[in-house]
Amino acid sequence: MKIELVYFGRPKEHLKVARETADLPAGTSNLAGVLAWLRTRGDVWAQELADNRVRCAINQEFADLPATIKENDEIAIFSPISGG
Template structure:
């Protein structure tokens, strides 16, 4: 699965994208984030405030409860506003 990080999430994580194999027990976006936070301080900082994290699973906006089974891509980014 490809994970993509944008804006300050990318800066804090220290990486723009990566290909990972998720543990079998992970079923939703919240599980992915929990697993990422366990991988290092940079991820823990990037995902410290989940109220500021948005995601898209296979290019469709989701939330923490969005299932990830069968997904090929998850993108993480801060809230975006137009103007």
């Protein structure tokens, strides 16, 4: 399943990526699974994308970790506290 990932705030700064298209592994069906998969990329990814360190949105609507994702969804990942 392909999705678009968009990073804001601290995750964007520390992971040094603003946007990417990802092809998720089979069986990844919710936000928790997306974050778990991204954490397998290594140390900084595991630290920055811990469940309690980020908030997520699906197609520009806040979503909790159990929220289901589908093909071509845009997943935003950002710090819980963001300036504006």
